[in-house]
Amino acid sequence: MYEQHFGFQELPFCLTPDTQFYLDSKWHGEASAVLNICIKQGEGFIKISGEVGTGKTMLCRRLLGSLSEAYLPIYIPNPYLSAEGLLHAIAHELGVDVGDNNSHIVLKVIEEELVQLAVLGRKPILIVDEAQSMPAQTLEALRLVTNLETEKMKLLQVVLFGQPELDVILSQPALRQLVQRITFSYRLQPLALSEAKAYIGHRLGKAGYTGAPVFSAAAIELIAKASHGTPRLINVLAHKSLMCAYGKKQKSVGKEFVLAAIDDTESVRRPGWSLWPFRSAAAILAGVALAAALIGSNLIASGDFANSDSATLTIDAQANAERV
Numbered sequence: 001m002y003e004q005h006f007g008f009q010e011l012p013f014c015l016t017p018d019t020q021f022y023l024d025s026k027w028h029g030e031a032s033a034v035l036n037i038c039i040k041q042g043e044g045f046i047k048i049s050g051e052v053g054t055g056k057t058m059l060c061r062r063l064l065g066s067l068s069e070a071y072l073p074i075y076i077p078n079p080y081l082s083a084e085g086l087l088h089a090i091a092h093e094l095g096v097d098v099g100d101n102n103s104h105i106v107l108k109v110i111e112e113e114l115v116q117l118a119v120l121g122r123k124p125i126l127i128v129d130e131a132q133s134m135p136a137q138t139l140e141a142l143r144l145v146t147n148l149e150t151e152k153m154k155l156l157q158v159v160l161f162g163q164p165e166l167d168v169i170l171s172q173p174a175l176r177q178l179v180q181r182i183t184f185s186y187r188l189q190p191l192a193l194s195e196a197k198a199y200i201g202h203r204l205g206k207a208g209y210t211g212a213p214v215f216s217a218a219a220i221e222l223i224a225k226a227s228h229g230t231p232r233l234i235n236v237l238a239h240k241s242l243m244c245a246y247g248k249k250q251k252s253v254g255k256e257f258v259l260a261a262i263d264d265t266e267s268v269r270r271p272g273w274s275l276w277p278f279r280s281a282a283a284i285l286a287g288v289a290l291a292a293a294l295i296g297s298n299l300i301a302s303g304d305f306a307n308s309d310s311a312t313l314t315i316d317a318q319a320n321a322e323r324v
Helices: 026-041 056-066 083-093 103-119 136-146 165-170 173-181 193-206 217-227 231-247 255-263 276-302 309-323
Strands: 045-049 071-076 123-128 157-162 184-187
Touching: 026 045, 026 056, 026 157, 026 184, 045 056, 045 165, 056 123, 056 157, 071 083, 083 103, 083 136, 103 123, 103 136, 123 136, 136 157, 136 165, 136 173, 157 165, 165 173, 193 217, 193 231, 217 231, 217 255, 231 255
Parallel strands: 045 157, 045 184, 071 123, 123 157
Antiparallel strands: none
16 A cells, blocks of 8 residues: 555554564563463463453464474464363364264263373463453353363463453352462553554564664654554554545655544544534544545545645645534
8 A cells, every 4th residue: 555655565563463463562571471481390380461463362363373393283273162062173183083982981082182281292372362251151151171180280271362251250159279370470461652553563574674764763762652552453453544645645644643533433532622513524534634635645645636636635724524
């Protein structure tokens, strides 16, 4: 879209959790350290939690990619399964055909396979993303799997990645046995202003950018405040801001473009804004502004941008939004 205009080799702020763009920030670095140490020590149960968009899936993908051949990952990205469905999914990932057997038989087959893997020196790790979607009965089935052990070691390590709702589910009295098995847990936090600045610069660098700063200091501060330091929202706002700048043939992103991006994004608002009527009016104008940016980008490609009435729409709409 705008890669060539700014000098990027690829889009720097995609929402896909591409581990190439991973940044070892304070919280993500500490979470990675917890994971690495616990896995090496053979700890049975680990939980990583965090709000939506804080980078849990990025950590999950990075963990999967960093495991050596000594480990056998059992990855379940969508764990909204019945108890029996979970056991069948684990057996499938282990490469075991259990047919339509009931849970008791499937659990026995899983145990036999895990014992064989232990004899061979392989270390299976069950990695569950979006664990907050697991029903309570499925979590109880997970506890039964973690009971599988020899006299000296657990046959299966478990790592759960989930939103804070997972902690609410685990607070149920019926799951207290499972909670006692969680040996280590870590909670991801939003990025601070300095970290948000480093995050934006890091992603630009990974996208191949080597020129002068693209985002002004005021633009970065506004993105950090409006996103509350949530990496996913930083990506959304930075991407939309670049779209606006591209539509105006600008090589840098100022505060006015970030304001347009904020007003066009449902899940954020301008810092200090709380009244929905004002928010709605600005959002309508921002939608027009971003549409104009896209139209303008097509005109740039055709060489007709300078002659188009849409060329002034982005900033005009933004000026109106600021006066609302």
